Amino acid sequence: MKVWMKSTVITLILAAIFHIVTVAIIPDVIMAFVSKKALHSLKASVNTAIHRPRITDDQETIVMPCPDLLYTICVYDVSQKPLRIKAPTPKDTYFSVAMYAANTDNFFVVNDRQLANDGREILLINKGASYSGSGNFRVVEAPTSKGIILCRTLITDENRMEDMIRIQHQVTIAEVQ
Amino acid sequence: MKTALKYLCILLIAFFLGIGSAVYWLAKSPLDSNWVKKGAWRTNILAGSEKSGMYDRARIAIAGLLALNKSETLYYIADNDDSGEPLRAACDYRIEGKDLDARWWSVTVYGRTYFLIPNEQKRYSFNRNNITRDTDDHFRIHLSSKPKEKNWIPSGQKDQKLHLTLRLYNPSLGVVENPSGSDLPHIIKEQCK
Numbered sequence: 001m002k003v004w005m006k007s008t009v010i011t012l013i014l015a016a017i018f019h020i021v022t023v024a025i026i027p028d029v030i031m032a033f034v035s036k037k038a039l040h041s042l043k044a045s046v047n048t049a050i051h052r053p054r055i056t057d058d059q060e061t062i063v064m065p066c067p068d069l070l071y072t073i074c075v076y077d078v079s080q081k082p083l084r085i086k087a088p089t090p091k092d093t094y095f096s097v098a099m100y101a102a103n104t105d106n107f108f109v110v111n112d113r114q115l116a117n118d119g120r121e122i123l124l125i126n127k128g129a130s131y132s133g134s135g136n137f138r139v140v141e142a143p144t145s146k147g148i149i150l151c152r153t154l155i156t157d158e159n160r161m162e163d164m165i166r167i168q169h170q171v172t173i174a175e176v177q
Numbered sequence: 178m179k180t181a182l183k184y185l186c187i188l189l190i191a192f193f194l195g196i197g198s199a200v201y202w203l204a205k206s207p208l209d210s211n212w213v214k215k216g217a218w219r220t221n222i223l224a225g226s227e228k229s230g231m232y233d234r235a236r237i238a239i240a241g242l243l244a245l246n247k248s249e250t251l252y253y254i255a256d257n258d259d260s261g262e263p264l265r266a267a268c269d270y271r272i273e274g275k276d277l278d279a280r281w282w283s284v285t286v287y288g289r290t291y292f293l294i295p296n297e298q299k300r301y302s303f304n305r306n307n308i309t310r311d312t313d314d315h316f317r318i319h320l321s322s323k324p325k326e327k328n329w330i331p332s333g334q335k336d337q338k339l340h341l342t343l344r345l346y347n348p349s350l351g352v353v354e355n356p357s358g359s360d361l362p363h364i365i366k367e368q369c370k
Contacts, residue, residue: 007183011191018195023203023231027238034242056299062242063291064342067301068283094281094346098245104238106225109249111347143227150243154281154346156306 027104034062035075035148046077049173051165054155070168072151076124079145081175082131083124087151088170089116094154095167097122102144123176124149133176149173203235215357217261217364218253218343222356240291240340248353251279253343258364264320264339266294266332268369272318272341274362280347281305284318284362286330289337296331303328318362322370336370 044050051072055065065071076083076099087097087110095112110122121137126145153168155161211223211233223229224237225244237244244252257263258270272284283304288294293301308316309327319325320339322332332339343361345352352359 007187011187011194014188014191015194015198018192019199019202020195020231022196022199023235026203026235030238030242055293057293057295057301063239064241064285064287064340065293066283066285066344067293068285068304096245096249098243098249100243104225104234104242105227105229106244106246107227109245111249148243158307 028102031100031102031104031148035146038073038148039075042073044075046075047081047083047173047175049074049151049171051169051171054161066152068155070153070155070164072153072168072171074149074173075146076142076149076173077146078124078126078129078142081177082126082129083149084137084174084176085122085124085149086170086172087115087120087122088112088167089120090153090167093156093164093167094152096152097171098150098152099124099140099142100148100150101142102146105143107143108140131176203232203239213357215253215359215361217255217257217259218361219255220247220251220253220356222247224252241342247348247356249347251345251348251352251356253345253356253361255341255343255364256338258366260366262366264341264364265336265369266322266334266339267336269319269321269323269367271365271367272320272362273315273365275315275360276305277343277345277359277361278349278352279345282346283344285342285344286320286332287340287342288333289339291340294331294333294339296333298331300330302330316362321367 042050049072054070055067085097088095089112097110098106099108101107119136123131123137123139124142125131127141127143131139151171153164155164212219212221221233223233225246283302285302303318310316318328320330320332322334
């Protein structure tokens with residue numbers, strides 16, 4: 001094989017590797033960046049619920065936020081301890097708890113109607129871990145030990161913001177000791 | 178020394194070629210099999226799903242991080258108007274439609290970088306609960322830099338590309354199974370500066 005041809009083949013193979021690695025790691029890099037930014041800008045720690053005020057143009061953390069929702073965010077790390085999430089079941093608005101893995105996959109979501117039927121408490125455990133405690137909750141296994149929990153409370157009536165905020169603040173997230 | 182320099186050049190060219198092609202491919206209009214198109218709108222049926230492929234997952238991470246899966250929420254995105262022209266803040270648009278088949282829906286406008294457009298009114302969207310409907314239950318949203326009488330979303334004074342997102346929370350089963358069968362709002366350009 002001629003030298004220039006060999007160089008071209010090596011360049012293309014390396015370029016393909018760089019291409020694939022770039023595309024593959026983008027979600028993880030963005031999630032890590034958003035998690036770090038959220039913790040830093042909101043002066044919060046992992047495994048705690050952060051109740052955000054209504055999103056406006058001057059206080060955005062992630063792209064394409066929905067300004068009609070109140071967000072509660074939690075950067076989780078269940079490598080050491082599981083997390084217990086208690087959610088409200090409002091009667092007149094939409095509410096959901098969504099869990100995202102480190103690669104951005106939405107591996108679990110439950111809304112107010114499902115919570116009302118199936119119970120308000122969720123236990124998030126690390127992949128492969130088990131939990132022997134008792135209680136009326138559903139157990140969710142996180143595919144990655146780190147990720148993000150995002151709760152959405154819909155603002156159905158702008159004249160009832162206090163009620164909406166009260167519902168939002170009913171979400172509690174705590175490590176299970 | 179000469180050989181080391183040669184391999185360094187190969188590495189650098191491969192590095193920029195690999196990353197450049199990745200950025201180009203991700204920025205390219207994503208109309209592969211997981212995207213469903215209807216009029217000016219498109220939706221990725223695997224958004225947020227664990228079944229997403231590598232490219233879709235990266236695209237969603239860039240332009241729609243923390244999306245819910247389709248049974249919970251369908252996200253339709255529009256970068257163009259009905260005639261296929263890119264949405265621009267320098268133009269006025271009408272977004273016309275009727276209530277969508279979901280528990281709740283909203284239309285939100287974003288700027289070039291997918292963030293909300295600053296405006297004094299703090300108005301970025303309209304939704305099922307706060308929109309003013311015409312007598313025949315149809316709605317008309319005005320997207321313009323100048324104030325409009327009702328359902329006005331300010332597009333800002335800075336000319337830039339715009340993106341629209343139509344969210345359907347808890348869409349009906351029919352919409353989930355056939356996202357292109359919905360009667361989605363039309364995006365009509367009125368005039369440009």
